[in-house]
Amino acid sequence: FVDGDLAFGEASVRKREIVAGRDAAVEIDGVMVTSSSNSIKDVLTGVTLNLLKEDAATTITLTIGRDLEVVKTNIKDFVSKYNSVMTFINSQFSYNQDTQEKGGILFGDGTLSSIKSDLTSILTQSIWGVNGGFSILGLVGITVDNKLLLNIDEGKLGGYLQTNFNDIVSLFAGNGTASGTGLSYFNHTRDTAAGEYLVHIDQAATQAVVTGSVDLSAGGADETLTISQGDSTAVIDITSDMTLEQIKNAINAEFNAEYAETLVGDQQLMEGGFAASAQTIWTNLDGTTLVNGDVISFAGTSRSGAEISGSYMIGDVESDSIQGLLSEIEKAYSGSVTAAMDVSGRIVVTDKLSGYSRISFSIDGPAGSGLSFGAVDVTPGALDGSCEGRYAMTLTGTDDGDGHLVIRSNDYGSVSFTISQDTFDLGLINGTFSGQDVAGTINGEEAQGSGCVLTGISGNPNTAGLAVRYSGTDNNIDAGTIKVTIGVAELFERSLHGITDSLEGYVPFKQKSLQGRIKALENQVGQMEDRLNRKMEAMINRFVAMEVALAKIQSMSEWLSGQLSAASKGWDFGS
Structure with missing residues (x-):
C-alpha cells in the first residue's frame, strides 16, 4: 500500500498497488531456465531443485554422484540371501560318518540337488557382453569357497x-543397448537370450492423420x-x-x-410451477401424494462397476427435503459421486473423478x-448436461x-x-483413419509390431x-x-523362476x-483298512457262530446230564 492523495475527514485514504508475479529464473550450466514454480524437476534427470531465495550474485556448485554405499549394501544383501x-x-x-546320521529329510533328494546345481553354475559363469575383466563374480572380489x-x-x-x-552394473543387471539411427532398446523378458541382434524394418510406424x-x-x-477415438467423443462447434x-x-x-460421467434424469420435479431444488419440502412437490414413511429405493453401479443399492425413508413430509x-x-x-438437483428440477448424479466410468443409477x-425422477442416464445430444466420462484424447489439431x-x-x-460432419466446408472427409504399426524382424526371427515398438514373438529361440x-x-x-546382456542377478531370477514357477517349475x-x-498311499491305507474291517467282520461272525455252537453243545450237555440223572434214579428205584 502507498499513501493516497485524498483525505476523508481526518483519516488518510490508502490505495492498493498490485505487483505482478514473475516466473522463477535460474541459470544452470550457462542455460537460463524459467519456471512458474519454485520447485524445478524437469531439468536434471532424477533431481528436484527447490529454490528458496533470490540472490543473483551467488553461484552454487551442485555435485551429483552415485550413492555407492547403497549399491554395495544391495550386493551384500544378495550375497547374504x-x-x-546354500547353507540350508x-x-x-550333510552326513555324520561317526553316527551315520543324515543331515535332513531331504538328504539325497534329486530335486534339491538340481536346485543346488542350477544356482552354483551361475557363480562361475562368464557373462556375455561384459568387459572380460569383469565378466565373472570372482574377478570383482566376490569369490566362492569350498x-x-x-x-x-x-x-x-x-x-x-x-x-x-558401469562394468559392475552390467555384471549384475540385465541390460540392452542399441546402435543405429532411430533405434533404441525398449525391454526384454526372461525368455530373451543374451546376444547381439540385427533389426530389420519392413514398415515404419505411422500416425493416423487426415488433411x-x-x-x-x-x-x-x-x-x-x-471426432471419436475409442470410447471418447469430441464435439466442436466451428463458426x-x-x-x-x-x-x-x-x-x-x-x-x-x-x-466426469454425469447422469441426468429425464423427468422434472416442480414446486408451485417452478423447478424443485434440493431444499424443496416433499409435500410441496407438484402432482405428488407423499406421506410419512414412504420409501424411495435406488440402485446402480459404481465407477468400477460394483453394484450399489440403497433407500431413503421420508420421516416427515412437512419438514424433510429432497436433500x-x-x-x-x-x-x-x-x-464417490455428487447427487444434486439441476436448475430444471432434474436429479443429477456425477462421478467425482474425470475419465471413463461405469457408474449407473x-x-x-x-x-x-x-413421484418420478425418470430414467437417469447419459442422453447424447439432449443438451441436458449429461455426458460420458472421458480422459483427454490423444489427438491434435494443426495445419x-x-x-x-x-x-x-x-x-x-x-x-x-x-470424423463425422455435416457440411464438409472445412475440407475434411467423413470416415475412420488409422496409422500403421511398425513391422520387421529381429535377428531374422518373427516380431510383432505395436506402434513404434517391435517385439520378438513367444517361441523365438533368441529374441522372444x-x-x-x-x-x-x-x-x-x-x-x-x-x-x-543378461547379468548375474537376472540369471538368478530366471533360475529361481524355473524352480518355483507354479506352472512349469520343478519344485x-x-x-x-x-x-x-501321499494320496496313493492314503488310498492304499484305506484299502487295507477296508480289508481288515472285512476280515474282522468275518472273524466276528465266525466267533458268534462258535459261541452259538458252544451254547447248543452246552444245552445238549445239560439235557444229557438230566437224562442220565433221571435214568440213574430209575435204576435205583427198581432195585
Missing part, C-alpha cells in the same frame, strides 16, 4: 565401483465437427468468423478436456405417489502450413479416429520378448543392432508328485 539358501541345502545333504558360499572382498569391490561402475482440402487462411465455416488459429485452438481445447435423499445417494456410493418413487486443417493422432500405430523401438521413417532397411512339480504319492 544366497548364502542362507548343505545342511540337508562350501559353495560367497565371500566379498569389500576393498576390491569398492574400488571397482569407483572406477568401473483438409480447403484453404482456411481467410476463415472457417459454420460446422459441427464430431465462419473463426480464423484457422482459432479453429485449431477450439479443437485442441476439446481434445485436451477431461470430463435428505441426495445425501443418502452419496452415502451409498461411499462419497436408477430410482423408484413409492407406488401410487406420483500443413498452407492453410489446410490437419487432424493427427499423437500416437503411432494402428490406433484410429473417426525382446522389444525395440524404431522412431525412424525409412522402410525396408537394416535399422541397426540391439545388444542384450511345484515335485510337490504335486509327492502329493500324488
Whole structure:
C-alpha cells in the first residue's frame, strides 16, 4: 500500500498497488531456465531443485554422484540371501560318518540337488557382453569357497565401483543397448537370450492423420465437427468468423478436456410451477401424494462397476427435503459421486473423478405417489448436461502450413479416429483413419509390431520378448543392432523362476508328485483298512457262530446230564 492523495475527514485514504508475479529464473550450466514454480524437476534427470531465495550474485556448485554405499549394501544383501539358501541345502545333504546320521529329510533328494546345481553354475559363469575383466563374480572380489558360499572382498569391490561402475552394473543387471539411427532398446523378458541382434524394418510406424482440402487462411465455416477415438467423443462447434488459429485452438481445447460421467434424469420435479431444488419440502412437490414413511429405493453401479443399492425413508413430509435423499445417494456410493438437483428440477448424479466410468443409477418413487425422477442416464445430444466420462484424447489439431486443417493422432500405430460432419466446408472427409504399426524382424526371427515398438514373438529361440523401438521413417532397411546382456542377478531370477514357477517349475512339480504319492498311499491305507474291517467282520461272525455252537453243545450237555440223572434214579428205584 502507498499513501493516497485524498483525505476523508481526518483519516488518510490508502490505495492498493498490485505487483505482478514473475516466473522463477535460474541459470544452470550457462542455460537460463524459467519456471512458474519454485520447485524445478524437469531439468536434471532424477533431481528436484527447490529454490528458496533470490540472490543473483551467488553461484552454487551442485555435485551429483552415485550413492555407492547403497549399491554395495544391495550386493551384500544378495550375497547374504544366497548364502542362507546354500547353507540350508548343505545342511540337508550333510552326513555324520561317526553316527551315520543324515543331515535332513531331504538328504539325497534329486530335486534339491538340481536346485543346488542350477544356482552354483551361475557363480562361475562368464557373462556375455561384459568387459572380460569383469565378466565373472570372482574377478570383482566376490569369490566362492569350498562350501559353495560367497565371500566379498569389500576393498576390491569398492574400488571397482569407483572406477568401473558401469562394468559392475552390467555384471549384475540385465541390460540392452542399441546402435543405429532411430533405434533404441525398449525391454526384454526372461525368455530373451543374451546376444547381439540385427533389426530389420519392413514398415515404419505411422500416425493416423487426415488433411483438409480447403484453404482456411481467410476463415472457417459454420460446422459441427464430431471426432471419436475409442470410447471418447469430441464435439466442436466451428463458426465462419473463426480464423484457422482459432479453429485449431477450439479443437485442441476439446481434445485436451477431461470430463466426469454425469447422469441426468429425464423427468422434472416442480414446486408451485417452478423447478424443485434440493431444499424443496416433499409435500410441496407438484402432482405428488407423499406421506410419512414412504420409501424411495435406488440402485446402480459404481465407477468400477460394483453394484450399489440403497433407500431413503421420508420421516416427515412437512419438514424433510429432497436433500435428505441426495445425501443418502452419496452415502451409498461411499462419497464417490455428487447427487444434486439441476436448475430444471432434474436429479443429477456425477462421478467425482474425470475419465471413463461405469457408474449407473436408477430410482423408484413409492407406488401410487406420483413421484418420478425418470430414467437417469447419459442422453447424447439432449443438451441436458449429461455426458460420458472421458480422459483427454490423444489427438491434435494443426495445419500443413498452407492453410489446410490437419487432424493427427499423437500416437503411432494402428490406433484410429473417426470424423463425422455435416457440411464438409472445412475440407475434411467423413470416415475412420488409422496409422500403421511398425513391422520387421529381429535377428531374422518373427516380431510383432505395436506402434513404434517391435517385439520378438513367444517361441523365438533368441529374441522372444525382446522389444525395440524404431522412431525412424525409412522402410525396408537394416535399422541397426540391439545388444542384450543378461547379468548375474537376472540369471538368478530366471533360475529361481524355473524352480518355483507354479506352472512349469520343478519344485511345484515335485510337490504335486509327492502329493500324488501321499494320496496313493492314503488310498492304499484305506484299502487295507477296508480289508481288515472285512476280515474282522468275518472273524466276528465266525466267533458268534462258535459261541452259538458252544451254547447248543452246552444245552445238549445239560439235557444229557438230566437224562442220565433221571435214568440213574430209575435204576435205583427198581432195585
